[in-house]
Amino acid sequence: MAHTALYTVPTALGILNLLAKPFTALGRGLVAIAENNTRYQTLNKLMALSDEELAKRGLKRDQLVHHVFSDSYYL
Template identity: 55%
Template sequence: MATQTTNLHTPAFSLFAPVRAFFAAIGRGLVVAAENSSRMKRIEAFNAMTDEQLAERGLKRDEIVRHVFQDLMYV
C-alpha cells in the first residue's frame, strides 16, 4: 500500500495579506449592511407569511423581492 503526504508551506508573511484582509473587511461590511437593511427585513417578513396571507395582499411568493424593490427596479 502506498501513501502520499503533501505539506503545503505558507509563508508567515504574505505580501498580499493586507490587501486580502482589506477586501475581506469590505465584503463583511457589505454583507452586514445588506442583512440589516429595512428592505431585507420586509422580505423576511413577507417570507414568514403563508401563501394565503400573501394572496390577501395580492402577492405571490416569487414576486416578493420585486415588490420590495419596485421603486428601484423598473420591471
C-alpha cells in the first residue's frame, strides 16, 4: 500500500521565505567564494591526513590553521 504525505506552507511563511531568498543567495555565494580559496583547500587536504602523516611533516592537528594562514594573519 502506498502512502502520500502532503504538506503546504502557510502563506505568511511563504512570504517570509520569499523575502529571505536574496540573503540566502548572498550567504551561499560567500561560502562558495571562501571554499574556492586555495588556503581553505590546503587546510582541508591537511585535515584529511592521519596524525602519523602530519607528524612526518612536523605538524600537529591543532597547528594546521596557524601553519596555513601564518603568512597572511597574525594568529
